[in-house]
Amino acid sequence: VGYRADAVQNFFGDGSRYKIAIQYATQVVQDGTGRVVDIARNFAxxxxxxxxxxxxxxxxxxxxxIVDLPDDIEAIITVTRGEDVSKGGAAFLNERMELVDLREKSPPGEVERWSAISERAVPFxxxxxxxxxxxxxxxxAKLKPSPRGEYELTDAIRELAQSGKKVQAIELTGEWADVRDPEILARLNRA
Incomplete structure (x- = not known):
């Protein structure tokens, strides 16, 4: 947990009311999603x-x-369609839904450039x-700060895939929403 950790912990508690066990670790310095994974090392x-x-x-x-990870797959990334990839991660996949490239919060024009070299024209x-x-x-462990000054998990996932290890994409079903700002939260609360 990081931002508003107390609210998350107060809501979920130890998980017993959901019949699961929840353990928490705190990201003290919020310097990107890439550092969050390192916190999970002690748990995993x-x-x-x-x-x-x-x-x-x-x-x-x-x-x-995504619970069961087949032996020949190193990671699973979930994807969806119809979202503005400039506001999140653009996942470029091959015809087998394997990750080829992954770019975070791409500036204007970059998605089109990467789409031109990807096996799929439109990224997930x-x-x-x-x-x-x-x-x-x-x-x-090898991450360097991105141009945004953060350690991006997407950079590590891209490097994992490009090292020859299989990163499988699974398209989500049902409803999905990225609650990245108060306006989206307000819209979801009205729905």
Whole structure:
């Protein structure tokens, strides 16, 4: 947890009312999503783990599709369509739904340039739910600050995929929303 950690912990508690066990770790310096994964190292150990951004709303059934990580896949990234990729991650996939490239909050014109070299002309939107093997830590450890001054998880995932390890994309089903600002939250509350 990071921003508004107390609200999250007060709401979910230890997870017992949901019949799950919840453990928390705190991102003291909020310097990007790439550093969040490093915090999970103590929890994950040598096991695969799920990471979900806290500012998304998604049909819970989608989590079932990413729990089991096949032996030949190093990570799963969830994607959706119809979102403005300049506001999040543009996921470029091959015909087998494997990640080829991933770019975070691309400036105008960049998505078109990457689309021209990708196997798919229109990128998917990174939906913010992942399953990782511990190998991701090798790539988050090498992160450098992005032009935005943050350590971007998407940079580590891109490097993982481009190292030859398979990163499989799964398209979400049902409703999904990125609650990235108060206007979106207000719109969702009216719906």
């Amino acid at each position: 150990g040598n096991s695969a783990f799920i990471l979900s951004y806290g500012d998304i709303l998604v049909d819970p059934q989608n989590y079932k599709s 939107y990174n939906a913010g739910i992942y399953t990782f093997r511990p190998s991701i830590f090798e790539f988050t």
